[in-house]
Amino acid sequence: MSYFSIEFGLCFILFFLLYWCLNFSLRVQNVLLLVASYAILASFNLTFLYVLLGYSAAVFALGHLSARYPGRRFTYGAILALVLGCFYFFKYQDFFATGFQQGLQTLGIDGSLPIWEVLLPVGMSFYIFHSVSYLMSINRGTLKPAAPLDLALYLAFFPSLIAGPVNRAEHLLPQINPSAPRQVLEPQRALGLVALAVVKLFLFSTWLANNWVDPVFDTPSGFSPEQILLSIYGYSLQIYFNFSGYTNLVTGIALLLGFRLPRNFDYPYLARNLKEFWDRWHISLSTFIRDYLYIPLGGNRKGYWRGNLNLFLAMVISGLWHGASVNFLIWGALHGAGLIVYRLYARTFPGPRTWPGADLLARLLTFHYVAFAWIFFRSATLEDTQDMLVGLTHLSFEGLAQGPWAGVLACLTLIAVYPWLVQSLRQAFAASRRIPWLVYPIPLGLFISLVIFASPSGVPGFIYASF
Amino acid sequence: MPASDNVGSQFIKALQVTLGLLVTALILVWLNQTSIRLYCQQKYHADCSVPGLGDNASWGFGARLTAAMDDARNAFFARLEETPASDQPASPVAAAEPEPETIVQAAPVQAPVAAPEPPAPVKITPLTIANLNPSDEVFFVGDSLMQGVAPHLANTLLKRYKINSINLSKQSTGLAYPGFFNWPLTVEQTLLANHNIRLIVVFLGPNDPWDMPVAKGKPFLRFHSADWEASYRQRVERIYDLARAHNVQVIWVGPPNMRKDKLSTAMAYLRELYKSEAERYGQLYLSANDVLGYHDETSFSPYLESADGKKVKTRVDDGIHFTTTGQKLIAERVMSLINIQNHDLTER
Numbered sequence: 001m002s003y004f005s006i007e008f009g010l011c012f013i014l015f016f017l018l019y020w021c022l023n024f025s026l027r028v029q030n031v032l033l034l035v036a037s038y039a040i041l042a043s044f045n046l047t048f049l050y051v052l053l054g055y056s057a058a059v060f061a062l063g064h065l066s067a068r069y070p071g072r073r074f075t076y077g078a079i080l081a082l083v084l085g086c087f088y089f090f091k092y093q094d095f096f097a098t099g100f101q102q103g104l105q106t107l108g109i110d111g112s113l114p115i116w117e118v119l120l121p122v123g124m125s126f127y128i129f130h131s132v133s134y135l136m137s138i139n140r141g142t143l144k145p146a147a148p149l150d151l152a153l154y155l156a157f158f159p160s161l162i163a164g165p166v167n168r169a170e171h172l173l174p175q176i177n178p179s180a181p182r183q184v185l186e187p188q189r190a191l192g193l194v195a196l197a198v199v200k201l202f203l204f205s206t207w208l209a210n211n212w213v214d215p216v217f218d219t220p221s222g223f224s225p226e227q228i229l230l231s232i233y234g235y236s237l238q239i240y241f242n243f244s245g246y247t248n249l250v251t252g253i254a255l256l257l258g259f260r261l262p263r264n265f266d267y268p269y270l271a272r273n274l275k276e277f278w279d280r281w282h283i284s285l286s287t288f289i290r291d292y293l294y295i296p297l298g299g300n301r302k303g304y305w306r307g308n309l310n311l312f313l314a315m316v317i318s319g320l321w322h323g324a325s326v327n328f329l330i331w332g333a334l335h336g337a338g339l340i341v342y343r344l345y346a347r348t349f350p351g352p353r354t355w356p357g358a359d360l361l362a363r364l365l366t367f368h369y370v371a372f373a374w375i376f377f378r379s380a381t382l383e384d385t386q387d388m389l390v391g392l393t394h395l396s397f398e399g400l401a402q403g404p405w406a407g408v409l410a411c412l413t414l415i416a417v418y419p420w421l422v423q424s425l426r427q428a429f430a431a432s433r434r435i436p437w438l439v440y441p442i443p444l445g446l447f448i449s450l451v452i453f454a455s456p457s458g459v460p461g462f463i464y465a466s467f
Numbered sequence: 468m469p470a471s472d473n474v475g476s477q478f479i480k481a482l483q484v485t486l487g488l489l490v491t492a493l494i495l496v497w498l499n500q501t502s503i504r505l506y507c508q509q510k511y512h513a514d515c516s517v518p519g520l521g522d523n524a525s526w527g528f529g530a531r532l533t534a535a536m537d538d539a540r541n542a543f544f545a546r547l548e549e550t551p552a553s554d555q556p557a558s559p560v561a562a563a564e565p566e567p568e569t570i571v572q573a574a575p576v577q578a579p580v581a582a583p584e585p586p587a588p589v590k591i592t593p594l595t596i597a598n599l600n601p602s603d604e605v606f607f608v609g610d611s612l613m614q615g616v617a618p619h620l621a622n623t624l625l626k627r628y629k630i631n632s633i634n635l636s637k638q639s640t641g642l643a644y645p646g647f648f649n650w651p652l653t654v655e656q657t658l659l660a661n662h663n664i665r666l667i668v669v670f671l672g673p674n675d676p677w678d679m680p681v682a683k684g685k686p687f688l689r690f691h692s693a694d695w696e697a698s699y700r701q702r703v704e705r706i707y708d709l710a711r712a713h714n715v716q717v718i719w720v721g722p723p724n725m726r727k728d729k730l731s732t733a734m735a736y737l738r739e740l741y742k743s744e745a746e747r748y749g750q751l752y753l754s755a756n757d758v759l760g761y762h763d764e765t766s767f768s769p770y771l772e773s774a775d776g777k778k779v780k781t782r783v784d785d786g787i788h789f790t791t792t793g794q795k796l797i798a799e800r801v802m803s804l805i806n807i808q809n810h811d812l813t814e815r
Contacts (some may be wrong), residue, residue, distance in 0.1 A: 020478060094780050117769055193473070222632075441494070443494075
């Protein structure tokens, strides 16, 4: 069930009322939340629910093993086996088996790995991450094993089940078991976030996809170099609107249920370098990768070059997490390499640049590098990527003047005035929250209707729900 | 403050928020009632209007308000895009979503419902291959299945033969719910606007095997019933008739078996229907089952096993759509049904 469907909206209002009627008992409220989360998962496929139940049981057992033998080699081994086993079995066996088969073929050997026909359960990538945070915290002695019901809800909590944000056990578990009764948190902001999500997903993301992005990425060779450039700018904006809009939506839903989800975006295209970009983009994932991949690999504790290698590896793995294909691998590698180059640069030329225009130039440079990497992320095949890149080599001012100069100029202007725009948006959002609650739903309802009216038809998809 | 008071005040706050949610939802439903009704028809295959509410003037005002705004927008863009010699129809996408009742009237009734076999079209020699010249264009019609396959076809046609194509495939569409998207009308407008189209490739089906509306207020036609089939065939035939009138060849791709039995059985029924219509009009038909290695009407596997036992994944986890490999295989088979005459083979 999509969180943007009419069905979800209607069910949610009923659920919301029932949920707060049960506020006298935290336990009953949690049971309701768990049942709702399981029901949503089962609405995709009943098997997905069984997988999550099995996985939760395994995490529960490993939690107790971790509490008894914290930090021991076999404890980590068991956790790693569970995590990698699930990832391989449900997500990567096709990728690796095909690669293995091709590898053997080039060596002239005939052979293949077995392939089990399984479906990738919805939300698995995210609840595996949640479990890693939980188990690692127990191993580090900062958390005690949770009660079965609490753990089950922590793994299944529906606002962050399908596409994150990635929760930390030490942040979410206390909210599942709070010391005081729950309350609706910032209802006006919560509904404002939902409205913002509608604008970003129904209007911006879908419009960009339909008009600038999808036609070009589907058939790159049929478009001019300038249209290809515009589609890349378009996708850079589309994926931001899509994913950050989704995060706004689930953050709003969680606030209405009395939960705070971690911040996931902080205006990423304000970034002046790649490091800053990753501090602002999919924050919950990038900090997860830092804490549970980069640092365990050794971080920068084993010398400068080993630190860079670890960084590169972490980014490549992050790329592969997004999808089992060479394109995602290259996307991760590009970001890894870009981060290393930035580190070298920052080491060679330390200190901030203060000359006029430095800030704008840095933002434009960062945006273009990130946009370049998105080509690999979005293209369906390596061949399509090649067509896009070959197309780009024929860019010309003449072509731009006769082609989509207005769109390209609009994108560049957007990046240029972004800091000012962010400020205005914040002010507008703050002003909307000053509308008295008594009348707030009326402008809100009219505003959302207007946005839907202006948007292309259909329920938008969530790009990140497929990772 | 005692905990019980706290719980009480939280409850009142929650009630206020519920009220706010209800008011917002009411405004949204009031203004978007027409789209919601179409969505409901398409998804639940039933007329979802609340009894009595449809006759209420103030409730109906919401729908009229949105419709009026929609008209204003269309008129605005139509005037904006007006060219001096503007006898062209509106863009297919804009015109493709009118009220259901107008569509049913628009679709010319050629044969009485459930009549015996309608008069066969002028018999022509059945096509064995679609012939195209380098200046011709290809038009892709279909749903999300086609959205996956069309880009590969378009790429090959363009890169290998410099043949342009028009891809209007749109997810969730088919022939059963013209109120949501009207393919015969879209085909008509596209053929009128693009005289170079010499081939239509159609690939749809999975959104169709349900009870479908014929006109406002009338009961839905039951899927599989004679009336349903007659009405559905009319829409298929409308596409073939339009193609013939514009001297356009058609390749109709039959949807493959699906993971879910019920959907799969329905696809077998639709395949037979599409195939018989293709034969009647002497046009090309291809079953996706043949491409994906499904040798009977029920078997399903997300993998295609080659003669030497190697497996490639052709279907994605939803059991409906294709992986990139699957899309390419189908595109290749469609390409094998196309013959390009007088071309300079170039790889761009």
